[in-house]
Amino acid sequence: MKLSTVFAPMLATPDHIAIAEQLGYERAWVFDTPHQSPDVWITLARAADKTERIGIGPGVLVPSLRHPMSAAAATATLASLAPGRVAVAFGTGFTGRRAMGQNALPWNAVAQYVSAYRRLLRGEIVEWEGAPIQMFNSADRLADAARDVPILLSAMGPKGETIAKSLEVDGLMSFGSTVPAMKDFAWSVIQVGGTVLEEGEDADSDRVKATAGPAWAISYHAAHDFQGGFAAVETMPGGKEWSEVIARTPEVERHLAIHDGHLMYLNEADDAAWKGGGKALLPDLTFSGDAGRLRDLIASYAEEGVTEVAILTSGPDIPHELETYWKALDGIQ
The missing domain is CATH 1.10.150 (DNA polymerase; domain 1)
Known part of the structure; x- marks a missing residue:
């Protein structure tokens, strides 16, 4: 089991990702929520400059928020700054669309977008909006920089699981609960949020x-x-x-x-x-409790096919939350 983090980005998030790296976390995922947060790609690029080992990536991108060429170029740029450390996850859009009054994207639209995006990363010619497009091999060689970046899909139901398998993505992602198809993928991430309860602390403090x-x-x-x-x-x-x-x-x-x-x-x-x-x-609704309860939850996630737990930390002292989770779960990885 890998222990990672996930952030609703703030201007301080790159510093928090650097702290997560120092503590030993595997990866840092960042939400794509432009209506309430700094830009996901700028946040990740700043984090790349502050770190050397930790994996980084958006989790999850909402396809309707940007052209596939823009997403591919951003991915290639980040992969150039942090070679071998980038992974990208896509979803239909919960926060990223609902907060703007839109329903989640239909899965066929997500599938078309992810397929085009992946082909662009591989330097292929793709038809989009009725015309062929391609990433040109410029001086920075961005057309080759992200060819092997892993792609995950946030799939919380059977249709999404079917799309994930048909696209042959590298892994699945969910928030809060597992999904059956996680057992079918070598890389399955569950994002959870909560806090480590201090000794004698009430859960409603x-x-x-x-x-x-x-x-x-x-x-x-x-x-x-x-x-x-x-x-x-x-x-x-x-x-x-x-x-x-x-x-x-x-x-x-x-x-x-x-x-x-x-x-x-x-x-x-x-x-x-x-x-x-x-x-x-x-x-019942969060990844909260003492160390024993949290370890029991991780054991149950593993039985359901999860290979990586990404913990959302919130509140006024995120470095403290990162440290207390790491101490509580030391040795899980």
């Missing part, structure tokens, strides 16, 4: 709320967006309170209220849900 709360809160966002709107949310503790806050926003702008702070901090509705009893779900 202010520190836990700040550090594990963002990973806990996305269950309310996902319940609304994918499982039936307010009716689905209101089956959860604190769901009524969450819905009451969100309902105050006109429906045309409601996605802005729902996804404010997504995986970074609690918004007003999330805070209402926490205070309304939702905090009781935190142990």
